[in-house]
Amino acid sequence: MAATESRQERKDRTRRSILDAALDLLAHTSFSALSLRQLTREVGIVPTAFYRHFASLDELGLALVDDSFASLRDVLNAVRRDNPPPEELIDRSVDVLVESLADDLPHFRFIARERYGGVAPVCEAIGRELDLFERELVTDLARMPELAAWGARDLALLAGLFVNLMVSAAAEFVAAEPESRGPLITRLRHQARMLVVGAAGWSPLPR
Amino acid sequence: MAATESRQERKDRTRRSILDAALDLLAHTSFSALSLRQLTREVGIVPTAFYRHFASLDELGLALVDDSFASLRDVLNAVRRDNPPPEELIDRSVDVLVESLADDLPHFRFIARERYGGVAPVCEAIGRELDLFERELVTDLARMPELAAWGARDLALLAGLFVNLMVSAAAEFVAAEPESRGPLITRLRHQARMLVVGAAGWSPLPR
DNA sequence: GATTTGAGTGAACATCCGTACACCCAAAGA
DNA sequence: TCTTTGGGTGTACGGATGTTCACTCAAATC
Secondary structure, three states: OOOOOOHHHHHHHHHHHHHHHHHHHOOOOOOHOOOOOHHHHHHHOOOHHHHHHHOOHHHHOOOOOHHHHHHHHHHHHHHHHOOHHHHHHHHHHHHHHHHHHHOOHHHHHHHHHHHHOOHHHHHHHHHHHHHHHHHHHHEEEEEHHHHHOOOHHHHHHHHHHHHHHHHHHHHHHOOHHHHHHHHHHHHHHHHHHHHOOOOOOOOOOOO | OOOOOHHHHHHHHHHHHHHHHHHHHOOOOOHOOOOOOHHHHHOOOOHHHHHHHHOOHHHHHHHHHHHHHHHHHHHHHHHHHHHOOOHHHHHHHHHHHHHHHOOHHHHHHHHHOOOOOOHHHHHHHHHHHHHHHHHHHHHHHHHHHHHHHOOOOHHHHHHHHHHHHHHHHHHHHHHHOOHHHHHHHHHHHHHHHHHHHOOOOOOOOOO
């Protein structure tokens, strides 16, 4: 523990603790069932202190959405930044998603649970973030040689399928027992390939 | 109101009322946040009376899963029974799904919300039902001429993509404003076609 | 060094929660 | 007709909930 701590540092640390405690509790219940008292008990502060950081539980929910998507955006943008050949971009993206899944589990669990799970502002915030991913994916797909002839609307449909797949796969991964997660990942990889290569050009898996 | 009512009729009616009231309340909150008292208040019975019908709230959840999938199974099986040409089966299934969506909204909302939404037994029950759909879909797909050469594992991957699409689309439909539901349906139709025809054989949409 | 600021405290509140228990009374069964 | 059964009632309980208010006391500002 640091000998002294600036005021802002302290505040940031507590805020972080609240977010972490919330992610922890949300492994067992949904956000709409989250209790302020239980949350603050977990953090080690008194119920009232929560309001120094968030105006309401809803605002906490929005902060959790930001928190959850922040790191994922970073890794995906890192993939784009080192400019892989277009045909590898999907595989690379799936790879980083899988990596993120493993060590950011609470964040993904939160998103999977709350995607359609009750509290309207949170659902909408998640929806907006996913739409953003979808739009970025459209411009990525447009660069792929096989899809160069496609119109924007068709690309959007494919991107939608892709985002659907990613979200569903993440949700299943999070819900699965740890020992059955490996198969889920190879399944995700195959389905992603199936999507991008296309059913007609799809060749049966080896072995 | 009926002049007289058999004992069983009365019980069934109350049970139905509980299910309906629950579906109603679950439009606003998630199942894990459902309050027994609020529920019974809605039904018009005293809290204790609930236990004459269900041993616990969890059991209510399972009953809701059954209730939700029952009608959907019926309509999908009806499609299969009148034996459409294989290449039409997907379109027809999408059609009946869309129809069911519109007039069974509370059921689909429940499933969308609780698919990954908190209470373990409910999530698992939904997962089992969806797995069942997936397996049935595999045998349907196997009959399609374009896919005759595919292996069982590849068919399973495609079926998984399909079920994912259906569930996500239903969830988005349920969450959307009524006036923006039309576009979602045509989007679903197009994506379903895109999946089954396959990306490589996919020809850009007319217009 | 004196003053202001603000994160965290702690008691108190009204309200809701799930469940236990004894009870009622009409339908079902003898 | 008398007895049993079982859906529904009413009260009462201990405990958890969200929010209020006046407070402390160290860091930040002057």
